[in-house]
Amino acid sequence: MRPTDEASIIERCQKGDKEAFALIVKKYMKPAYYVALSYVGREDDALDLSQDAFVNAFRHLKRFDSTRSFFPWFYSILKNLCMNHLVRVRRHKEDSLDQMEEECGQVPIAIAAADPEAAMVSQDLREKVGAALARLKAKDREILILQHLQDLSYREIADLLGIPIGTVMSRLYAARHALRRELERMGVSN
């Protein structure tokens, strides 16, 4: 879907066209899931929250500038829902959003083998990487999930998150640094 196509589809959605919105949902459902998972850790919660975010987005779409990219705007809605979910679940209402973002990864991220050949990688190592990811800040976990575990290009990540490519690189540097430190703490040396 080219940006101009997306803009015209968004305009149809703004007029209440649900079939057009289905195209947007199908395009972004997986990235939405990855982002939600990077915040909440649990697969079922990530699916649930990503769907709720699409519902909220559709309701507020009239205020969205259709000449801009959809996902960065949608990302704000999704992130807001994820933070509210974490506040509800953990009942740490006195925590600030910054603290929540730093501490939210408590559930190990489920990691699978990329292909049958890669299944040779030990389950133990996959679990350790999943647990190490869960201990990172949500911001670090998010960029690692998109780049390492979903193999998106920098351009794709920049477009999804609405950040410059330079920021993708600096966030990736900080995130890889943090992941390496966590793995070392767990006895995994690379």
Added chain:
Amino acid sequence: MSHDTYKDLMMGYLDGELTELEAQRVEQHLEGCAECREELESFRKLKEMTQPMRLAMPDDAYWERYWSSVYNRLERRAGWILLSIGLIAVTSYYVYQLAARLVLNPGVATPVRFGVAALIIGLCTLFVSVLRERIVLLRSDKYKRIRR
């Protein structure tokens, strides 16, 4: 270019995301910087370690049902809004009828009539206040304060 900038660019170099010119600059920097060479090597090993790993995804059947699930939620929300409007209208009508009978009936004790009138005025004030707040929220983008 600062040392920190090269550290960021090193990520692009590792992932093959730099232009030829940028890659050459990084290589020149690496030749003279042992710290960055060492760091690049450890990041390369980290990348190799996670290369055969992917995020565990829900099965395909779930993705096929994903849109219909979103659609159902959209419909359900519209249903709840209509139900709420209906309930508010019907309840308001009966509360008004009951209150009018009590307030306007001279047979009812004066304190009770004043109490009911105060109750109704209080409820109306609260309703208008909440409604005003909701309208202000609807006009502003509540997601703009969220940082990326």
